[in-house]
Every structure is written in structure tokens, then in C-alpha cells.
Amino acid sequence: MTKRVAESLLLERDSELTALAAALEAVRMGSGSLVVVQGPPGVGxxxxxxxxxxxxxxxxxxVLAARGHELERAIALGVALDLLAPPLTAARPKERARLAAGLAAPAAPLFPGLLRQELSPAAPGSDDMLRGLCRLAVNLTGWGTEGAAVRPMLLTVDDAQWADEASLRFLAMLADRVGALPLALVVAVRDGGDGSEVSALRRLTVQPPNRLLAPAPLSAGAVERLVAGVFPAAGDDLAAAVAHASGGNPFLVGELLRSLQADGHVPPASAVAGMVPGTVLHSVLARLARLPAEAGRLATSLAVLGDRTPLRRAARHAGLGLPAAERAADVLAGAHLLRPGDPLGFLHPLIAAAVHADLPAFARARAHRRAADLLAEDGEGVEKVAGHLLVSQPEGDLAVARTLREAAGLALRRGDPAAATRLLHRALADATAGRYSGELMLELARAQMTAGDMAAHDTVTEALPLLDDAPAPVRAEALTLLARLRNSRGDFSGAAVAQDAALDLFEAGDPRSEDVLAEYLMIARFHPSLRRHAARRLAPVLREARQGRPPGRPGLLAHLTLQLALDGDPVPEVLRAAxxxxxxxxxxxxxxxxxxMGIVVHALVIAGELVAAEAAADAALSAARRRGDVLAYGYAGYHRALARYHQGALTAALADLEAARGPHDEGWNSAGGWIAFLLAWVHLERGEEDAAEEALHLADPHPPDGMYSPLVLDCRARLSLLRGDPAAALRAARDAGHLLERLYEIDHPGLLPWRGTAAIAAHHLGDHPAAQELAGQAVARARTVGVAQAVGAALRVAGLVARPRPDLSLLAEAAKILQGTPAALEHARALVDLGAALWRAGRGRDCGPPLRQGLALADRMHARPLAERARAELHAAGMRPRRTAVAGIDALTPAERRVALLALHGHSNGQIAQTLxxxxxxxxxxxxxxxRKLAIVNRRQLSEAFGSPT
Incomplete structure (x- = not known):
């Protein structure tokens, strides 16, 4: 009988077995896949x-395996940890360190006692953790890791409909990458399971490369074969009745045959003709009722406690001594209800569901409360205890509320705000009125906001009156959260009112207000409608700082640094704040x-401190790499590219922008406008007009009043100049400057030297008075802010547009000033313009040195248009410029170029493999x-081949 029933679980499953075998063979050959097995419970x-x-x-x-459990859906990343913890536990410390290195680092805090990591003051964000887990799974295969043997891997997840949401997002993220990995992912999910509406679970069923297997019910012939194996003398009528009653479900066929066999004779077809799947499961309960009472009590306790329960704990819950519980477990295994052995588990989830559902509602809730107490006594984690508390009845017990709150905090840290929301809702039912309820509601609002649920606005609004007597930092946190929510809804004035109220809770000079103010400034000062109010809030901080009393918190110091730079304060003061x-x-x-950090780097660039800006971004890149923080790595890459661009390191800037585009391409697109203008600037200097045009489209989805919008307009002005449309260039340049001043009251050439672009455009149009007026204004403004790079750039433009001929003294002064700065790109422009003007003024002997120096700089930077112009001027002057060595960079494929840029960026081969x-x-x-294409032999020569300045 047992063999026949077991056979039913794989009967008529040849096509499914063939598909699974093909997936496993493919992964052995290095090609990963996702297989989803979907069907009703009991189908096999x-x-x-x-x-x-x-x-x-x-x-x-x-092989790594895990399974979802209905009571453990509140355990954030529980299924993911069940998958990955065993191989980490089995690995030696040195191997664990390798597995958790690099992009896997954000997952390290999830394995306390197994992995150690240099942690930042706050845990990584949820997406960082998920990426870290994906990389950890990849590292377990050895794929992409230098010196490690590749071992193909199978990951299986059963009952995925009961997996926690964070684990499902991890599986979906891993499935996005599985086609390139030696990894087969096989997931089983019920039709219509409780988790079927979770978006991550839906993604898995349509994820390419994907095979969806949907095992069909057994045919009438297969059921007849199984019936004949148990009742050889039975006729066709009994087989037909069993097929009808079970619906061809293999598990129900087996249970029905066990129940019929218990009667000891061949049953007539009429005995099963009227049965349906529900009554088949009732036969399980009838079978259980015929067993000794101790067996029924143990089965009921196990149904409440869940699979993988130690026998000792199940015995305590059932009120049985250990010997009696052991006898009961043996009886249940003999009746094919439990799997033999300890820990205990039902033979099939449907059996557990039937036993659990048979408990009356209040008895079931009380049994789960008792289970929670037992787990707590045994030292199980709060998340497991909380799973039982979720289905118990509220009793106004503050201890229950505290446990649920602690479990919610853990869920949030692990990136499952949906689970945290459920836990906190239930905690509120046990909390008493007043401040404790208010703090719980505040945490609930935070979880809802993290989950993208705008009900958070109503929750925090309801919480605020309950926090009247709470300490100022708690109430300030609630108001700050309300400000964020209003800001995200477009209620900017309401956001300002809430944040003002938060700031008013603190006495003047209270250092605790500094973080609140820094967050407010991050929202308000970059939004035009709130900017003036933000400036008023920042004004006393500026006054204190200028009197030698700067703020102590780094966030507020970052905003102070930017304002000092924009106001043209002395550079040493800007450097001190930075x-x-x-x-x-x-x-x-x-x-x-x-x-x-980006605000600080921008401030340093505005102040002309390019070396300090690059050093700050360098340090941030190193920290982000150690922590495996992909988003921070992208931000730091962008900001280092900004500093490098002005220094003329165009190819190195492109390499940094590759790092910046990684997070952007994965959906973190808030930086798209900033990346757009800088990438376009770099491409324009390299003579890649089409690439510059394409880069500007990164800004298209973003609001037109962002601070990057004037910079994007300036790029369009430069592009129009190159394409011979100075009228469009002049309009765009003027619009850029006026937009920046109107929206943000900023007029600083270190951020946007729009007057220079406009002056050149007016010059090309033949409107020389307008060109000279704009150039004169640019010089005056640059001298006011006192940034040498800005002064030199403005003088260069003023010298070019002077009439009746270029002003050699201004051009020479520009070159001299810029020679003393790290602004190598602007210095090269000044040298070429000076040399060309000297030649046209009839000073052929004097034009050679600046042209040759400018050409050398431009060649080294790969600023091709500038280099070609310098070379043309030298030819016109009758000189023979050296030819640039053919580097072969244009012959690189996109894939080769990206790998080369990342290598130039300092990545090892393994890090490049992980990134791409x-x-x-x-x-x-x-x-x-x-x-081979660049005629070099190692990565040390990449810098020279790509033309990055040393």
C-alpha cells in the first residue's frame, strides 16, 4: 500500500521530470534557469x-533547500536565510570571509556569529541586503570569483506562497540574473495560495528564462492502476468513484485509499460515489479519531506549532509526558499522518491544515498563545514567537505588544515593511491608550511609508495627539515623518509647516535639532517653493559658523559647506566646514x-577645490565598496566624475559615470538629471555629439524645476553651438542662467558659467556688444566669488569676444591664472585660444608654445575637438605638430570598453565580473x-592608453 501511494506522487509526471532533468543538465554546462512548479495542493x-x-x-x-511556512511569514528573509545559512555554517572562517566579500557585504548582518563586517551606524537598506544575498548565493557557486572552482548549484523553495515577502523579492531578484549563472532555481507554489497576490511571487511565474510546470490531475487509467494495487478484486466502478471523489489529485487518491483500506474489506463504489475532496480530508480526521487520545492531542499540538517542531516541545504543548509523546508519534507515523523521526512533521501540509482547521476558533487562538509562550521560554527568536501571537486573541497584554514591536523592528531592518505593518497592527490591539500607542502608531507609519503605503499619512496624523507628552525627539520624529509624507504627495507647504513644528520643539542651540534641520534642508532647499524658508532656517547657522561656532553634526555641516561655497566665502572656510x-x-x-557627501563634493568643486573634491569622493567610494553599498558607490562615482571632468580626466570620468549609471539603470533614477548633464559635458569634450544628445535624455523623466535643469539647458546650448545654431545656443544659455537665479537665487560660475556660453553664442551671431557685455558680467561675477578657475574661464571668454580683435592680455592672464589651478581642461582651452590669437595677431614666433602645450594637454585628455583645433592652428602657422599615437579605443566593442573602464576605475577582474x-x-x-587593440600588455598601461592625466 505505502509503495503504491508513494508511486502516485510521480505517476504521469514524465514531462515534468524531463524538464527538471534538462534544467539540471544545463546548469552543469553553465547555463542557469528558473523552473516554477505550480498547481493545487496534493498534486505532487x-x-x-x-x-x-x-x-x-x-x-x-x-543543493540548498527551503520551504515557506504559513506561521513564519512574519519572519523577514526567513526563507532566504534557511537557504543560505547552512553552507555558511559549514564553511571555514576564511571561506566565509570570501563568500561575504564585496557586493555580498550588505548581507553580513543577517548572519550574526557567522560573518563579520565593518558596519555603518545604520544597517544597509533593504535592496542593498537583497543584492548582497544574491551575490552571496552567486559566491557559493564560485562563479565570477578569482581562484575559486565553479560548483553548479540547485536552489529549491517549496510552498513559496507562504514565504515572507522579503524572501520572495530576493528570489525574484536572483531570478533576474539566473540565466547568466551556474544556478538552477526551482520554486513550487500553490494555485491561489495566500501569497499569490504578492508582486514578487507573480514575477516569478512570468520570469524569463522560465519554465512553468503545471502537473495535471491523474488520468482515469492512472487512478485505476492505483486502486487495483490496493484492491486487486475491485471493479471499474470503484476506480471511477475514487477518480471522481479525488479529482485525480494524487495526494487525495492516496488518502482516500488509506481510509477505505482501514475498513478491512473491498468497499462498494457507492461508499465513495458521493465523496468530494473536502470529505476526503474529513476522512483523515476520522482516521485520527480512531487512534489513541494521546495521538490526537499530539497531532493537534503539532498542527498549531508547525512542522520541524521538536518532540519535547510538542509534548509540553499537548500536556504529555515524553514517553507518552514518543508512543503517540510512532502511532501517528504508522497511520501515515506524520513523518517518522524528530523533529516532527506531517506527511503532507493538507493533513496539517485539516487538523488545524478542525480546532474551534477560540481554542485555536488559545493554542497559538500557548505555543508563543513555549517558544519564548525555549529562547526562540521573537519573529517565531510573533507568528503565533499574530493569530492569538488580543488581551490587552503589553508584553505581547512589546514582542510584536520588537519583531516588527527586525522585519524592517531586514527589508520587509509589509510584515512589520502586520505585526504593528496586531501590537496596537494589545497596547493600552496613550503614549505607548502613539509610539507604536509612529512605528506603524514608518513601516507603511517604507512599504509605499500612503495610509502612513493618516496613521501618523492619528498618532500625533497621542504623543503630546512624549519627549521632543519622539514628537519631532513624527512631525518629520509627516513632512516627508506630505512632500511625497506634493503638499510642499504642508511639509514645511510640519517640519517647522518639529524644529520649534527644540530650544535654540539644542544639538538634537541639527539632524532634524539637516533633513528639512535636504527636502526644502532644493525645492523652489520651499527654498526661501529653508534659507531663513539656515541663516542663523551661517551666522554662528562665521563667528567661529559651526554646527557639530555632519549633515548640517554638509549644508553649511554648500552655502559657504555658493556665497563666495573664503575657500579656507569652505574647506574647514567640508x-x-x-x-x-x-x-x-x-x-x-x-x-x-555629494553636497560637500559639489561645494568643493564650486569653490575650485578639485583635488579635495576628488579625495572626498575617493574616500566615499572606498567606504561604499567595503560596505557593498551599491547606491552609495554610484553616487560617489558620479561625484568623483564631476571633480575629474574639471581636471580634464575625461576617460576616468567616463569610468566613474559607469559606476554611477549602475544603480540608475536598476531603478534608482532620482540622479538621472545630474548624470545627464555631466555625461553630456564629458561626451562633448571628447567630440561625441550623438552620445551627448543621448545622455541628455536621461533627464527627460525628471521635473523641469530641479537644480540640474539649468545645467541640462547649458549642455543644450553648448550642443547647439557645435551644430552651428548660435541663436538657439544663446536662448538656452540665457534661460539656464535665469532659471537657476529665479528658482534658487544662485548665480555662481563655479556651478554654472552660463554667461560664458551666452557670450560665445552672441559673438557667433555677430552681436558683439551683447557678447562683450555678457563677458564683462562674467568676469565681474567671477572676481566677486574669488574662485581662480572661474576667473580664468571668464577672462578667456572676455579675451575671445573683445573687439576689434581678441584681447591678448586677457587671454594671457587667463592662461596664467589657470596654470596655477587643477582645472586642466579650462587651462588647455585658454592655451589653445591664446596661441590661435597670437598667430592671427602676426606673432608667429610666440604662438607655438601655448598651442603645443594646449595640444599636449588635449591629447592626453582625449579632448579630440580641442586637440584637432590646436593641430589645425599649428599647421596654419606653418608648424608640424606631433601626431597622436593611434590608441585604437574607437575599435573597442561596447562590452570591451565597459570592462576596460571598470578596470581603469580600479576594479579587479573578480569585481568587474560581479558588477557586470x-x-x-x-x-x-x-x-x-x-x-591587443590598444597595443598594451597590462592594466597599468590603461591610463596612458585611454589618455587619463596622471
Whole structure:
């Protein structure tokens, strides 16, 4: 009988077994895949996963398995940790360190006691953790890791409809990448399961490369074969009745046959003719009722406690002594209800569901409360205890509320705000009125906001009256959260009112207000309608700082640094504020992934301190790489590119922008406008007009009143100049300057030298008075702010547009000033313009040195248009300029170029493989082709070949 029933679970499953075998064979050859097994309970999904596991183990694959449990859906990343913790536990410390290195680092805090990591003051964001887990899974295969042997892997997840949402997002993220990996992912999910509406679960069923297996019910012939195996003398009528009653479901066929066999004789067809699947499961309960009472009590306790429960705990819950519980477990296993052995588990989830559903509602709730107490006594984690508390009845117990609150906090840190929301809703039912309820509601609002649920606005509004007597920091946190929510809804004035109220809670000079003010400024000062109010809030901070009393918190120091730079304060003061902001952590704000660090770098660039700006971004890149923070790495890459662009390191800037575009391409597109203008600037200097035009489209989805919008307009002005449309260039340049001043009251050439662009455009139009007026204004403004780079650039333009001929003294002064700055790109322009003007003034002897120096700089920078102009001027002057060595960069394919840029960026082969999700061998192949095309032999020569200045 047992053999026949077990056979039913794989009967008529040849096509499914063939598909699984093909997936496993493909992964052995290095091609990963996703297989989803979907169907109703009892159709044999678990058995198919077991067959895949058996075959994978026989073929030497690494096999990791996990299963969703209905009561453990509140355990954030529970299924993911069940998958990945066993191989980490089995690994030696040195191997664990390798597995958790690089992009896997954000996952390290999820494995306390197993992995150690340099942690930032706040845990990484949820998406960082998920990416870290994906990289950890990849590292377990050895793929993309230098010096590691590749071992193909099978990951199986059963009952995925009961997996927690964070784990499902991890699986979906891994499935996005699985086609390039030696990894097969096989997921079993019920039709219409409770989790079927979770978007991550839906994604899995349509994810390419995907095979969806939907095992069909057994045919009438297959059921007849199974019936004949149990009742050889039975006729066709009994087989037909069993097929009808079970619907061809393999599990229900087996249970029905067990129940019929218990009667000890061949039943008539009429005994089952009227049965339906529900009554088949009732027969399980009838079978259980015929067993000794101790067996029924143990089965009921196990149904409440869940699979994988130790026998000792189940016995305590059932009120049985250990010997009696052991006898009961043996009886239940003999009746094919439980699997033999400890820990205990039902033979099939449907059996557990039937036993659990048979409990009356209040008895079931009380049984779960008792289960929670037992788990707590045994030292199980709060998340497991909370799973039982969620289905217990509220009793006004503050201890229950505290446990649920603690579990919610853990869920939030692990990136599952939906689970945290459920836990906090239930905690509120046990909390008493007043401040404790208010703080719980505040946490609920935070979880809802993180989950993207705008009900958070109503929750925090309801919480505020309950927090009247709470400490100022708690109430300020609530008001700050309300401000964020209003801001996200477009209610900017309402956001300002809430944030003002938060700031008013603190006495003047209270250092606790500094973080609140920094967050407010991050929202308000970059939004035109709130900017003036933000300036008023920042004004006393500026006054205090200028009197030698700067703020102490790094976030507020970052905003101070930017304002000092924009106001044209002495450069040493800007540097002092920047140093304070970056002193403790180069990212300044780990929670914000380095956005405040970016403010500091922008301030340093505006002040002309390009070397200091690059050093700050360098340190941030190193910190982000250590932590595996992909978003912070992208932000730091962008800001280093900004500093490098002005220094003329155009190719290195492109490499940095590759790092910046990684997070953007994965959906973090808030930086798209900033990336657009800088990428366009770089391409224009390299003579890549079409690439510049394409880069500007990155700004298209973004609001037209962002601070980057004037910079994008300036790029369009430069592009129009190159394309011979100075009228359009003049309009765009003027619009850029006026927009920046109207929206933000900013007029600083270190941020946007729009007058220079406009003056050149007016000059080309023949409107020389307008050109000279604009150029004169540019010089005056640059001298006012006192930034040498800005002064030199403005003087260069003023010298070019002077009439009746270019002003040699202004051009010479520009070149001299710029020679003393790190602004190599602007210096090269000044040299070429000076040399060309000298030649046209009849000073052929004097034009050679600046033209040759400008050409050398432009060649080294790969600023091709500038280099070609310098070369043309030298030819016109009768000189023979040296030819640029053919580097072969234009012959690189896009894939080769990207690998080369990342290598130039300082990535190892393994890091490049991790970043691009290609194998280390593929990286090596690409680099070999790069070296051949560039006529170099190692990565140390990449800088010279790509023309990056040293």
C-alpha cells in the first residue's frame, strides 16, 4: 500500500521530470534557469522537488533547500536565510570571509556569529541586503570569483506562497540574473495560495528564462492502476468513484485509499460515489479519531506549532509526558499522518491544515498563545514567537505588544515593511491608550511609508495627539515623518509647516535639532517653493559658523559647506566646514547612501577645490565598496566624475559615470538629471555629439524645476553651438542662467558659467556688444566669488569676444591664472585660444608654445575637438605638430570598453565580473582583446592608453 501511494506522487509526471532533468543538465554546462512548479495542493509539487534534489546530488551539484511556512511569514528573509545559512555554517572562517566579500557585504548582518563586517551606524537598506544575498548565493557557486572552482548549484523553495515577502523579492531578484549563472532555481507554489497576490511571487511565474510546470490531475487509467494495487478484486466502478471523489489529485487518491483500506474489506463504489475532496480530508480526521487520545492531542499540538517542531516541545504543548509523546508519534507515523523521526512533521501540509482547521476558533487562538509562550521560554527568536501571537486573541497584554514591536523592528531592518505593518497592527490591539500607542502608531507609519503605503499619512496624523507628552525627539520624529509624507504627495507647504513644528520643539542651540534641520534642508532647499524658508532656517547657522561656532553634526555641516561655497566665502572656510562634515564617515549619511557627501563634493568643486573634491569622493567610494553599498558607490562615482571632468580626466570620468549609471539603470533614477548633464559635458569634450544628445535624455523623466535643469539647458546650448545654431545656443544659455537665479537665487560660475556660453553664442551671431557685455558680467561675477578657475574661464571668454580683435592680455592672464589651478581642461582651452590669437595677431614666433602645450594637454585628455583645433592652428602657422599615437579605443566593442573602464576605475577582474554579472573568464577575454587593440600588455598601461592625466 505505502509503495503504491508513494508511486502516485510521480505517476504521469514524465514531462515534468524531463524538464527538471534538462534544467539540471544545463546548469552543469553553465547555463542557469528558473523552473516554477505550480498547481493545487496534493498534486505532487513537493515530490517533483525531491526528485530534482536527488538527481542534482547524484550529479555533484550543491543543493540548498527551503520551504515557506504559513506561521513564519512574519519572519523577514526567513526563507532566504534557511537557504543560505547552512553552507555558511559549514564553511571555514576564511571561506566565509570570501563568500561575504564585496557586493555580498550588505548581507553580513543577517548572519550574526557567522560573518563579520565593518558596519555603518545604520544597517544597509533593504535592496542593498537583497543584492548582497544574491551575490552571496552567486559566491557559493564560485562563479565570477578569482581562484575559486565553479560548483553548479540547485536552489529549491517549496510552498513559496507562504514565504515572507522579503524572501520572495530576493528570489525574484536572483531570478533576474539566473540565466547568466551556474544556478538552477526551482520554486513550487500553490494555485491561489495566500501569497499569490504578492508582486514578487507573480514575477516569478512570468520570469524569463522560465519554465512553468503545471502537473495535471491523474488520468482515469492512472487512478485505476492505483486502486487495483490496493484492491486487486475491485471493479471499474470503484476506480471511477475514487477518480471522481479525488479529482485525480494524487495526494487525495492516496488518502482516500488509506481510509477505505482501514475498513478491512473491498468497499462498494457507492461508499465513495458521493465523496468530494473536502470529505476526503474529513476522512483523515476520522482516521485520527480512531487512534489513541494521546495521538490526537499530539497531532493537534503539532498542527498549531508547525512542522520541524521538536518532540519535547510538542509534548509540553499537548500536556504529555515524553514517553507518552514518543508512543503517540510512532502511532501517528504508522497511520501515515506524520513523518517518522524528530523533529516532527506531517506527511503532507493538507493533513496539517485539516487538523488545524478542525480546532474551534477560540481554542485555536488559545493554542497559538500557548505555543508563543513555549517558544519564548525555549529562547526562540521573537519573529517565531510573533507568528503565533499574530493569530492569538488580543488581551490587552503589553508584553505581547512589546514582542510584536520588537519583531516588527527586525522585519524592517531586514527589508520587509509589509510584515512589520502586520505585526504593528496586531501590537496596537494589545497596547493600552496613550503614549505607548502613539509610539507604536509612529512605528506603524514608518513601516507603511517604507512599504509605499500612503495610509502612513493618516496613521501618523492619528498618532500625533497621542504623543503630546512624549519627549521632543519622539514628537519631532513624527512631525518629520509627516513632512516627508506630505512632500511625497506634493503638499510642499504642508511639509514645511510640519517640519517647522518639529524644529520649534527644540530650544535654540539644542544639538538634537541639527539632524532634524539637516533633513528639512535636504527636502526644502532644493525645492523652489520651499527654498526661501529653508534659507531663513539656515541663516542663523551661517551666522554662528562665521563667528567661529559651526554646527557639530555632519549633515548640517554638509549644508553649511554648500552655502559657504555658493556665497563666495573664503575657500579656507569652505574647506574647514567640508573637513568637519567628512571627518567621521566619508559617506556623511550612510542612511542616505552618500547624498550629503555629494553636497560637500559639489561645494568643493564650486569653490575650485578639485583635488579635495576628488579625495572626498575617493574616500566615499572606498567606504561604499567595503560596505557593498551599491547606491552609495554610484553616487560617489558620479561625484568623483564631476571633480575629474574639471581636471580634464575625461576617460576616468567616463569610468566613474559607469559606476554611477549602475544603480540608475536598476531603478534608482532620482540622479538621472545630474548624470545627464555631466555625461553630456564629458561626451562633448571628447567630440561625441550623438552620445551627448543621448545622455541628455536621461533627464527627460525628471521635473523641469530641479537644480540640474539649468545645467541640462547649458549642455543644450553648448550642443547647439557645435551644430552651428548660435541663436538657439544663446536662448538656452540665457534661460539656464535665469532659471537657476529665479528658482534658487544662485548665480555662481563655479556651478554654472552660463554667461560664458551666452557670450560665445552672441559673438557667433555677430552681436558683439551683447557678447562683450555678457563677458564683462562674467568676469565681474567671477572676481566677486574669488574662485581662480572661474576667473580664468571668464577672462578667456572676455579675451575671445573683445573687439576689434581678441584681447591678448586677457587671454594671457587667463592662461596664467589657470596654470596655477587643477582645472586642466579650462587651462588647455585658454592655451589653445591664446596661441590661435597670437598667430592671427602676426606673432608667429610666440604662438607655438601655448598651442603645443594646449595640444599636449588635449591629447592626453582625449579632448579630440580641442586637440584637432590646436593641430589645425599649428599647421596654419606653418608648424608640424606631433601626431597622436593611434590608441585604437574607437575599435573597442561596447562590452570591451565597459570592462576596460571598470578596470581603469580600479576594479579587479573578480569585481568587474560581479558588477557586470559575467564570469571572470569572460572579463579576462575582454581585457585580452582590449590590450591587443590598444597595443598594451597590462592594466597599468590603461591610463596612458585611454589618455587619463596622471
Amino acid at each position: 509539487k513537493t515530490r517533483l522537488l525531491a526528485a530534482a534534489t536527488d538527481q542534482a546530488q547524484a550529479n555533484g551539484l550543491l 573637513s568637519g562634515a567628512l571627518a567621521h564617515d566619508p559617506l556623511v549619511d550612510p542612511v542616505g547612501h552618500g547624498s550629503l 554579472f559575467i564570469s571572470t573568464k569572460t572579463v579576462e577575454t575582454h581585457l585580452a582583446r582590449v590590450y
